[in-house]
Amino acid sequence: MKIVFLEVNTLGDDVTLEMFEHFGEVVTYPLSDPSQNANRIKDADIIVVNKIPVNESLLKNAPNVKLVCLTATGTNNVDFEYTNSRGIDVANVKGYSTESVVQHTFALLFYLYEKLAYYDNFVKTGGYARNDVFSHFTMPFRELHGKTWGIIGLGTIGMRVAEIAKAFGCKVIYYSTSGRHNCDLYERKSLNELLHLSDIVSIHAPLNLNTRDMMRREQFKMMKPTAILLNLGRGPIINEEDLADALQDGLIAGAGLDVLCEEPMSVNCPLYPIKDSTKLIITPHIGWATKEARQRCAYEVYLNIRAYLMGIKRNVVSE
Secondary structure: OOOOOOOOOHHHOOOOOOHHHHHEEEEEEOOOOOHHHHHHHHOOOEEOOOOOEOOOEEEOOOOOOEEEOOOOOOOOOOOOOHHHHHHOOEOOOOOOOOOHHHHHHHHHHHHHOOOOOHHHHHHHOOOOOOOOOOOOOOOOOOOOOOEEEEEEEHHHHHHHHHHHHHHOOOOEEEEOOOOOOOOOEEOOOHHHHHHOOOEEEEEEOOOOOOOOOOHHHHHHHOOOOOOEEEEEEHEEEHHOOOOOHHHOOOOOEEEEEOOOOOOOOOOOOOOOOOOOOOOOEOOOOOOOOOOOHHHHHHHHHHHHHHHHHOOOOOOOEEO
């Protein structure tokens, strides 16, 4: 049995993969190389990928591959028509990053909501040392308690965010991007209602035809000028040019993003010129990536392979 990891750096070099050696030979490549990927798996039985397109071009000269393991939940990089025609199973990982993403959601919020960039800079540049009183509140910030938190996409992550927001004393409302999700615990609103009512809006939805470019200037104009927008879903849900304008024009107070339309970020991104960290924080798609979550991700792949070798189709998806 030969297992080939094609882009192991996407898990990080602090994640152990020793457990996979129980199955046989393990070969790891740090990064994808489109000119070499197909050759690297020509005698593999199982391949492990993250973002690499899984299609005929990759697999046509790999007759032994019977299982593709994704170190991600999303499957948009898989040509299922081809893998199904070859009888190749595809298994993804689920639930490994929930707590990590939820934690990062609140990290982004509080960085913006309490103006921490300003106050950190005030202390480190000597402002506090020169202050004539014990405190300093030139840049006011607000309590989270009593505010309305609107969630776009009340799935597993959205539900966990709702639970914690409620513990902080927020009123939680939500918008179902599919139109099919009903939850008795929280009020369901239309998108326009949610944007109008919310002090914080957090996005935890998948990217699809219903959500692509969902947040444009028209939607930002519906929001409170004191509102904070958080995107932990997918970058193209937000029109970045319109968001840049909304931040510069004061339509909303701030945005915290862990995902962008193009990753890594392009210097041509409309948000790139905004350097005011009290209005905008962008993190490089790390919401999922606590060490614990990355190790859980690897272990979930291990469990998928073990199940496959036992004749069990664990987390196998076909479309």
